[in-house]
Amino acid sequence: MSVVVPFLALLLASAVAAYHRMRLATWVVISAVALLACWFLGADRTATVVAGALLALVAVPLLLPFVRKPLLTAPALGFLRKALPPLSQTERIALETGSVGFEGELFSGDPDWNTLLSYPKPELTAEEQAFLDGPVEELCRMTNEWEINHVHADLPPELWEFIKKNRFFGMIIPKEYGGLGFSALAHHKVIQKLSSVSSVVSSTVGVPNSLGPGELLMHYGTQQQKDYYLPRLAVGQEVPCFGLTGPFAGSDATSIPDYGIVCKGEWNGQEVLGVKLTFDKRYITLAPVATLIGLAFRMYDPDGLIGDKRDIGITLALLPRDTEGVDVGRRHFPLNSPFQNGPVRGQDVFLPLDQLIGGVEKAGLGWNMLNECLAVGRSITLPSTASGGAKFAAVVGGAYARIRKQFGLSVGRFEGVEEALARIGGKAYAISALSQATAAAVDRGDVPSVPSAIAKYHCTTMGREVASDFMDIVGGKGIILGPRNLGGRAWQASPIAITVEGANIMTRSLLIFGQGSILCHPYIMKEMKAAQDPDGKAGLEALDDALYSHIGGAISNAVRSFWFGLTGSKIGAAPGDANTRRYFRRLDRYAANLSLLTDVSLGALGGKLKFKESLSGRLGDVLSHLYMMSAVLKRHHDLGAPESDRQLLAWAFHNSAHQIELALSQALRNFPIKPLGWLLWPVVFPLGRRAVPPGDRLSHRVAASLMAPNEARDRLAQGVFLTPCENNMGGRIDSYLAKAIAAEPVERKFLKALKASDIEALDFASQLDEGVREGWITADERRQLEELRALTLDTITVDDFDTHELRAASYYDLPQHKRQPREAA
Structure with a gap:
């Protein structure tokens, strides 16, 4: 046995040193002390010598640089040069434009949690909170999702005007240019609240503050471009969009076939140097109403008019909508969600070089610019949208499950519904934290390329799962569309977030770990x-x-x-x-x-x-x-x-x-x-x-916390539009919860007495009359039960329509030969 002891001692010393990440010299000292102890405590001397020789064989080359470098490092360098594949330009740019935050600690295998916990607590300024409590609250009150989706297929004019007047499009634009100059956290909070009432409104506000001309100009624009365009964008005088994706370049954006040839042409009556653009873009949010189009294209200079390089590379430009040759205005119809989205096309469109974002100096750097701004935009807009929807589902779903009764019991008391409620609550809690964390990273000055991909993929994926569970809980209230609907439009729209800004399949399988x-x-x-x-x-x-x-x-x-x-x-x-x-x-x-x-x-x-x-x-x-x-x-x-x-x-x-x-x-x-x-x-x-997954008892506690007023539920509800008003069915249901719970003992008492009686009254009002006469309930309790019946009816009632109300009248007014949409690429 003593033969094994030195080797065990060496192994133990090595394990302790490795666990605590001690320096090589420290490991050698600890191991030597352990072997000396074995020598003097009677372990087999030959085995101890062999163990010491093994230690020396490893330690000496590693400790001595003049031995280590030629003997070990140089061959390793030669091997790496042959083994490592060359990075493509796309990969190199993606790696060079991102920054590393706490995710780097996770890859170390020994995270410094004190670093995480020492980050400043994300907090809004008084001005940002006032904006949330004022204009954002008012915009939510004005929003009628049914009219947006079914009547107008767009925001009504008064919403467009309110958004522009209150500078929603200028949240990220600095104050010196007329914007609000808000933090990423405030941006997150605004989108989260808007998305809890309408995904069309949140996407309309979110896109100009995400990847688009405004953000690109702030980072890369010339001073002249900033001075002219940023004030106009801040107040909605210009409505922006950005054209990146095309029929042959979706997630592989670097393969865009759209091109611009450097040449001379006429602009505002003068001959200037510019680019002649040919492009075909699709899926461009806000394109049908945009007045300023950001455009990504590959720029060529065959005649060497601006330099020696023929293929200059991906370049970004600002294209006014009224530029001759621009074809824009038709719309896509993404899953019955009528946010403004459509194609942008152009053939031989001339644009002067001073319309390139950043001027000629930034020509060819478009992919670098997009990567940085994509990371920031992806950190906020889509995760925040998922957060608002998930938190709404948790709070309103819990209230609905408590108020809605079947078989004389709140549906939330059934274990199957409890499981769905628990999944909603747990995922909403995680989505909320993750979306806030990525916004906080942006405020710390990071360009969180990896966290933004994590947040985009997991927030939108879990958001779709939450929408599915919510639809299961609310049943007919979800599937029957109308002003009283709960969650139907969110369910229809959930795959949109999965698809845009990098398809989730690609984001998971290639981007996050890669x-x-x-x-x-x-x-x-x-x-x-x-x-x-x-x-x-x-x-x-x-x-x-x-x-x-x-x-x-x-x-x-x-x-x-x-x-x-x-x-x-x-x-x-x-x-x-x-x-x-x-x-x-x-x-x-x-x-x-x-x-x-x-x-x-x-x-x-x-x-x-x-x-x-x-x-x-x-x-x-x-x-x-x-x-x-x-x-x-x-x-x-x-x-x-x-x-x-x-x-x-x-x-x-x-x-x-x-x-x-x-x-x-x-x-x-x-x-x-x-x-x-x-x-x-x-x-x-x-x-x-x-x-193992969360157990039944834990799921029961989570579901119970969503079905009764408490501090945890209130915290989860923060940032969601829950004001009870005519246009907010979810807010009304949430406001009913406390009254429904207060009435439950009276309801149980009344139903128990009714079941044991032989009265012949069949309708609810007559039964209440009998209850008061028989002394089962008091007059005040009768009023309480009447109120419970009314609020329950509002909670569960769905809409119905005459056939003509559901028809798209403008479509049927068209001649038959014009009823087909233009064939898309």
């Missing part, structure tokens, strides 16, 4: 740059700095993965309180798992990894849920860790933990190199998969 594993990993980007450095000596030095830290980190992550899996993440330092500390430990484990699998996948597959989309998607899921739960815990602590939120926090966390372990197990079981997957399984899951 970009994150390089951009956010602490060493990969450094190693790639070292391998591609033309200066051999500088590349060698750079690789020497990164490579051995990378190897040490990988060993540490393997040790940490095994230790946390073996102990159930119950041992280890972690921040938080008695409730959340366990969650931080679990995330420590999953971060180590992610970093370990990232290193193994990149090391084993190299450039082939980007073609393994299923593996990339699963590892992306791990990263996404890690980031999402980080956002959830951050917000929970920002709010003072309220005890009443614990059930929502627990549901969201256990759901994510289950998804993480499911993704890890699928990645290992389907690993492209099977033996590696088998070897990694006992390291990642030494005791097997342990995480």
Whole structure:
């Protein structure tokens, strides 16, 4: 037995050093002390010497730079230069335009949670809060979704005027240009509230404040362009849109066939140097009403009029709607949601060079510009829209499930409905935290390319799932359209958010992990740059700095993965309180798992990894849920860790933990190199998969919290339009909840007495009369039950129409030969 002791001592010392990420020299000292102890405590001397020799064999080359660099680093550099595939221009730009925030900590495998918790708590200014309480509240009150969708197929003129007058289109434009100069957090809050009442209104407001001429001009425009266009955009004098997507360039935006040829032409009566544009764009939001069109195209200079380069690259321009040759105005009809969206076309449209965004100096840099602005816009508009819809569904769905009764019982008391309500509540809680976290990252000055992809994919995907569960709960109230409808339009519109700004399938399988594993990993980007450095000596030095830290980190992550899996993440330092500390430990484990699998996948597959989309998607899921739960815990602590939120926090966390372990197990079981997957399984899951979805008791508590007034429900409802008014069916239902609960004891007493009696009255009013005469209820209780019947009827009533009211009259007024839409590309 004493023969084994030195090797066990060396292994233990190495594991402790790896777990705590000690420096190489510290590991050597600890290991040497452990072997000396074995020597003096009677372990087998030969075994101790052999263990010491092994230690020296590893440590000496690594500790001595003059040995390490020629013997180890130089061959590694040569291997990397041959193994690493060259980055395409698209990939290089995507990696260079993003910045790294807390997601980089997650890829390290040992996140510094104090960094996360030390970020400033996101808070609105007094001016921003006043805007939410004033113009945004008023716009919500004015919004009649039925009239927008079915009567006008557009916002009515008074809404357009109100939006422009109150500078909704200028939220992100600085005050010196006439805009509101709001933070990203305020932008998020505005879109969240508007989306809780109408997705058409929220998208109309959101797009000019997202990817579009305004944001691009702020970052890249010439001073002359800013001075002219930004004040006009701020007050709605110009309505912007941006044309990127075309029939042959959807998610692969860099392949756009639209082109512009540098040439001379006439503009405002003078001959100037410009570009002659030919383009065909589709799916362009606000295009039918836009007066200023942002356009992405590939620019060519065959005659060398502005330089030596023929193919200048993707370039962005500002195109006034009234420019000769521009064809715009017709509309797409996206899933019965009539937000302004349509094609933009042009053939040989001449535009002077001073209409290029940023001028000639920015020609060819369009993809860089778009990547930066896409990341910011994607961080806010779509996640905020999902947040508003999900929070509305949680609060109104809970109220509806309590008020609506079947078989003498609130439908929310049935376990099947409880499950759906719990999913809505838990996902709304997570979506709300994730969407706020990405907005806060923008306010910190980040360009959160990876978090924005995470937020876009998971908020919109969970938003669609919430819409589905909400429709199941409200039943006929959801499927029958009309002014009293709940959720039908949101359900119809949910796939739109899934599709736009990068299809969700592509975002999950290619972008989140594909970009994150390089951009956010602490060493990969450094190693790639070292391998591609033309200066051999500088590349060698750079690789020497990164490579051995990378190897040490990988060993540490393997040790940490095994230790946390073996102990159930119950041992280890972690921040938080008695409730959340366990969650931080679990995330420590999953971060180590992610970093370990990232290193193994990149090391084993190299450039082939980007073609393994299923593996990339699963590892992306791990990263996404890690980031999402980080956002959830951050917000929970920002709010003072309220005890009443614990059930929502627990549901969201256990759901994510289950998804993480499911993704890890699928990645290992389907690993492209099977033996590696088998070897990694006992390291990642030494005791097997342990995480399970939220249980029935937890789901019951979450559902119950949505069906009764309480602090947790009120916090979840913050930022949602719930003012009870004629145009807000959901707000009215929410306002009925307290009255319905107060009437429940009287209702039970009355129904019990009615069931035991032999009265012959059949209608409700006569039964109440009998109840008062028989002394079952008092006159005040009768009025309470009448009120309950009235509010219940308003809650469950649906609309009906004459046939002619449902017809599109303008369509049937057309001659038969004009009733077909133009054939689309």
